[in-house]
Amino acid sequence: MAVRRLFLVIAFAGVITSVHPYTRPPPRETLFIPPTADSSAPEQVHVSVSGIDNMRISWITKDSVPAIVEYGTSSRAYNSSANGTSSSYSFFLYKSGHINDVVIGPLKPNTVYYYRCGSDHSSPEFSLKTPPAQFPIKLVVIGDLGQTGWTSSTLQHVAESRYDMLLLPGDLSYADFWQPRWDSYGRLVEPLASQRPWMVTIGNHEVESVPVIHKPAPFTAYNARWRMPFEESGSTSNLYYSFDVAGVHVIMLGSYIEFDRTLISING
Incomplete structure (x- = not known):
């Protein structure tokens, strides 16, 4: 028994000596993405x-424009x-x-769609890919994204992962009362968030x-800017929902x- 105890102590000591201290990387610069010059152009898309086969397209404009989305499976050929x-x-x-919020569909799974926001034919074209209908599916899960140089690095890794959907369970823009940072955040993530579904919460x-x-009121900016499918899932709040x-x-x-x-079960 004494030999066994000695062996365990030695093995544990060996593990300790092999651990290297973690050096926290220094913070990177805070980012702020300015608005586009065209006040009617869609941004923060x-x-x-x-729902099962629909997608919500959200975007912001400085000017009031028709909340309409034209889309199709061929570039610049919008049949819906x-x-x-x-x-x-x-x-x-x-x-x-x-x-602006527009729900388009029904859409085919695992298919690329091209779309244009608003009624201005000179508006830029975007594209999105719908999730697959069955396995395999690649989900990216990130949190505390913020707006720094580290955010840019994270988004680059996400873009390279060829993912189908992104889940972000809270702490999006780090606006913390300064509302223009919500706008900056929308512009920062648009290149990715306009191409794949981003499902977020608070x-x-x-x-x-x-x-x-x-x-x-709490969550005023979040609820206005990032509308999720809570009603489709039977929820009464944009702060919690589910989907398939x-x-x-x-x-x-x-x-x-x-x-x-009082709603928690006794065995819960």
Whole structure:
């Protein structure tokens, strides 16, 4: 028994001596992406799933434009179109641009679609790829994305992964009350978020409500800018929802949602 104990101590000591200390990389510069010169051009374009075979296209313009998306499976040959809604919000002295949401479909799985936001024929063309209907599917999961040089590095790795869908469970823009950073964030992620569905939910950086006075309402910017398929899944809040993709049932549950303890089962 004594020999065994000695052996374990030696083995454990060997493990300890082989561990190298972790050196935290220094912070990188904070990014801010300026707006486009054309006030009617779509920017901050991102897509998300909306039901089994539909996709939601969201974008922002400074000017009021028709909330319409033209789309098809060939570049510049749009044989379908859909109309949606436009909204905006205020945050103290800040007033958002026009936030447009349009649901397109039904769409074929694992298919590239080309689309144009708004009715201006000179608007840029975007493309998206719908998720597959069955396995295999490649999901990317990231969190605390923010807007720094490290964000750019992370997005580059994501782009190289040839993924089908991105899941982001909270802490998107790190705007933390400064609303123009939400706009900057939308421009930063647009090259990826306009091509694959980004399914997101909230973290503490999305709360943005002043303590005591509780104004503005919590999650005002997040709810206005990143509308997820909560109604399609039977949820009553954009902060939690679920959806099916390629045989996987995904539950997105924000950690800052109020809950009723009386609903917790005894065995829970």
